Amino acid sequence: MLSVVEYRRALHRIPELDDHLPETCAYVHSALASFELEAFSPIPSSVCAFLDAGKPETVAFRADMDALPISESTGLAYASGHTGVMHACGHDGNTAMTLALASYAAAHRTELPRNVLFLFQPSEETTGGAEKLCDTGILEKYRAARVFAMHLWPKLEQGRIHCRPGPIMARSNEVTVTLTGKSVHIGRASEGVDALAAGAEYLLRAYEMMKTLPGEEPAVLRFGKMTSGTVRNAVSGKTVLEGSLRTFRDETQALCRGRLEEIGRDIGRETGCGVEVHLNEGYPAVWNHEGLYETVRAGLGEHAPLLLEAPTLTAEDFSFYQRRVPGLFFLLGVGNTAELHSPEFCFDDEAVLPRGVEFLRRLLLLA
Numbered sequence: 001m002l003s004v005v006e007y008r009r010a011l012h013r014i015p016e017l018d019d020h021l022p023e024t025c026a027y028v029h030s031a032l033a034s035f036e037l038e039a040f041s042p043i044p045s046s047v048c049a050f051l052d053a054g055k056p057e058t059v060a061f062r063a064d065m066d067a068l069p070i071s072e073s074t075g076l077a078y079a080s081g082h083t084g085v086m087h088a089c090g091h092d093g094n095t096a097m098t099l100a101l102a103s104y105a106a107a108h109r110t111e112l113p114r115n116v117l118f119l120f121q122p123s124e125e126t127t128g129g130a131e132k133l134c135d136t137g138i139l140e141k142y143r144a145a146r147v148f149a150m151h152l153w154p155k156l157e158q159g160r161i162h163c164r165p166g167p168i169m170a171r172s173n174e175v176t177v178t179l180t181g182k183s184v185h186i187g188r189a190s191e192g193v194d195a196l197a198a199g200a201e202y203l204l205r206a207y208e209m210m211k212t213l214p215g216e217e218p219a220v221l222r223f224g225k226m227t228s229g230t231v232r233n234a235v236s237g238k239t240v241l242e243g244s245l246r247t248f249r250d251e252t253q254a255l256c257r258g259r260l261e262e263i264g265r266d267i268g269r270e271t272g273c274g275v276e277v278h279l280n281e282g283y284p285a286v287w288n289h290e291g292l293y294e295t296v297r298a299g300l301g302e303h304a305p306l307l308l309e310a311p312t313l314t315a316e317d318f319s320f321y322q323r324r325v326p327g328l329f330f331l332l333g334v335g336n337t338a339e340l341h342s343p344e345f346c347f348d349d350e351a352v353l354p355r356g357v358e359f360l361r362r363l364l365l366l367a
Contacts, residue, residue, distance in 0.1 A: 012076070058143050062130070163308060174280045184235050
């Protein structure tokens, strides 16, 4: 059998995007077949396998397989062989660790306290492959009682696993605000309706609104893109603001949505612009099950994960599994590396990944 590092480096060479993962899926299928595990695909570009240990309930492990549209600049000997695509978020490591766990589980079938369901999903970075996989009923069909996932994480101590009960990753909503005015030559500016000025005012009020949110949980709204107008000497007739809202509780998200829509109505009334505010559904917050966290912490004893002091404002579609069954999301430290989603992201896989696999094995055997 290959080592977890060999799995990771092979996967790193063949990064693919979204739900078009033919080479990646073929590789995972082949690896599972070598463990005598039969793989199947409930949704396109997914690979799942069920290990029947003859037990009444099942533990599930999730790995995400998709990469990012980023040109790699690590200089690794096993760098991406696909132009403009890179495993810059470490999903090759997540998948490699889960393959190594599947190999171990298949070899120790009679020792397992539960059946095991392995879930290799597409499109975590884009359209939420987790939700699509959950909608097939796979967790219910195979009697999953708990679900786990692990993600590589820069700036945490190399090889150390972190977790926390409750919120660990934020709910995400993409926010698009479209303001429509009337474009005229600036020599007749008084006859126009300035969509650029209205857009700027909207942004400032939205940012001020975020400062007034109740409660202590972190939340953030930022607009990273603003497009407006056509030429320098004409009043802008259209402005589009594109941003992201990150919250943790559904009621906080609903409050923000309502206030953003209210700001839009006020700006429209004051400026004469048409204002449309749209928030997509996004991913729910990753919320670690408190009871399962205590079970893992007590059961693993000295091998329990370190406590992550505060949740992060990044997002992850693992939350869809947690809305079906109790689940925990762990962060595996890779040390002082480049950030995730960076073309320079790389890590010491020989130091990090075996530690992750060792931890996953302990979870697998936890009563």
